[in-house]
Amino acid sequence: MKKWKKCLSAILCAAVLLPGSEALASEGDPELEKELAQVMPEKDECMFEDGDVVGFIGDSITQVEYTGISYQEFIYNYYITRHPDWKLEFRNLGTASYMAADAVRLYSDSAVVTDKAIDGINKAVIMFGMNEALHNWSAKRYIQSINQLIELLNDRGITNDQIILVAPTPYDQTRSSNYDENGKQKDDTDDLLSEYTGELKILADELGTHYIDLHTPMLWVTEIVQGRIPDDTLTVTDNVHPNAMGNTIAGFFFLYQQGADKEVASVEVGEDETAVTRNATVAKLKRKGDRYVSFRYQPHSIPMAVTYEFNEASQYFEIVDEISWENLQVAGLHPDVTYRVYMNRILVGQYKGSELAQGVNLTNLDWNPGQEAAKQMETLNQSWHTNSSDYRAVVRQAMKGKATQADVDAAYGTWSGTTAALIGQMYDIAGKSVEHARVVEIVSEDYHVWMGQEIWQWIVAAVAAIASMGGFILWRKRRRRLRKEQENGK
DSSP states (O other): OHHHHHHHHHHHHHOOOOOTTOOOOOOOOHHHHHHHHHHOOOOOOOOOOOOHHHHHHHHHHHHOOOOSSSSHHHHHHHHHHOOTOOOEEEEEEEEOOOOOOHHHHHHHHTTSSGGGTTOOOOOEEEEEHHHHHTTOOOHHHHHHHHHHHHHHHHHHTGGGEEEEEEEEEOOOOGGGGGTTTTTTTOOOOOHHHHHHHHHHHHHHHHHHHHHHHEEHHHHHHHHHHHHSSSTTOOOOOTTSBBOHHHHHHHHHHHHHTTTTEEHHHHHHHSSSSSSSEEEEEEEEEEETTTTEEEEEESSSSSOOOOOHHHHTTTTTTHHHHHHHEEEEEOOOOOOSEEEEETTTTEEEOOOOOHHHOOOOOOOOOOTTTTHHHHHHHHHHHHHHHHHHHHHHHHHHHHTTTSOOOHHHHHHHHHHHHHHHHHHHHHHHHHHHHHHHHHHEEEEEEEEOOEEEEEEEHHHHHHHHHHHHHHHHHHHHHHHHHHHHHHHHHH
């Protein structure tokens, strides 16, 4: 079974069940694997690279004014934490209410507004379709407008192999509130989006662009969500715009179809004082049988920031483990004993020896120094998103004649300066985090250690220090007495 099938099978089977819910499928269910094979596209292996300037061109689902989390912000979270030594720039070029034809007008030579944000991009991600479907455009007309946008990007020097066409997120027409009292569906907009999805794949194959399908897998997730709560949704109340959890899941599926690797770093400690590492360095490894292991650990990447929205998505699917796995694996421990894991002398987690033997994920540990740095970075990442969305709103107003070119230029200056500063700060935080090693200790529950030393050693050291201090005090008293005796003898 291909990697993405294994991944999604594991996600579904490892779903965290909500109160009152029942398991959806059992591990190794052949029917589940068959369903995944039908709904999931192949990976395209189109990862971004160091130095890329990527423009995300789309509608309000790309601009995202309505929530602090967007799918591209989630993707940026992945790239900066995974590659802190890179300089990769994302640009949000989404504009609310736009169709692909509107983007063609905006970026054509005859445009009434100049949006400088598109200048300098070397890769483009295109996601349109929702507004075309809401306006009941035929699939043929939709594809023609996408093709025109691709040609415009070609004229700007962006070749087809540097373009990713994205099948849009679904219109949620299956939630219970979209049916009347007689069970008749009120709105069937998504039928047209499904038609667009198939035609967009054909266009991508014909032109040699890359292709990512968010529509099909998110329909599959929606079916699972509504199998539990019929009116639950991955969108906000309008059935159109993905909510924070929907954007997180969209970002997740985007990364997996890009071919993203889930491993952040890995340390596998053997029964002797040796370790196998990937994307990390280990030094000063020592262990005392199955009771105590310590080493200095320097990962070359940090885990993704696990935000509230990330955890919210994990209520349905354990996606953290499938996109950000910082592996700690220790052999030779007692399987039934609980071990405390410390990083820089701070308790970060507790695991059975059997769990550590199989490998545990350090990503979601709040006191993991890498996670602390990632969350600082993610606060800036959300500001990056908000700043970008604010600029897009001014461009939209100008295209409607409600703002001037001077307004756009002023907003562009603010956006470009603030964005550059935010990106620099994010990379600075991630880069500094991987420059420093962490002291990792794995301590048996019956082994009393503090600051890397057994308690008896501290007691002996304390007694020795007290005895030394006492001896020093007695020596000083004796010296003073002798001095007084000498003075009196004079």
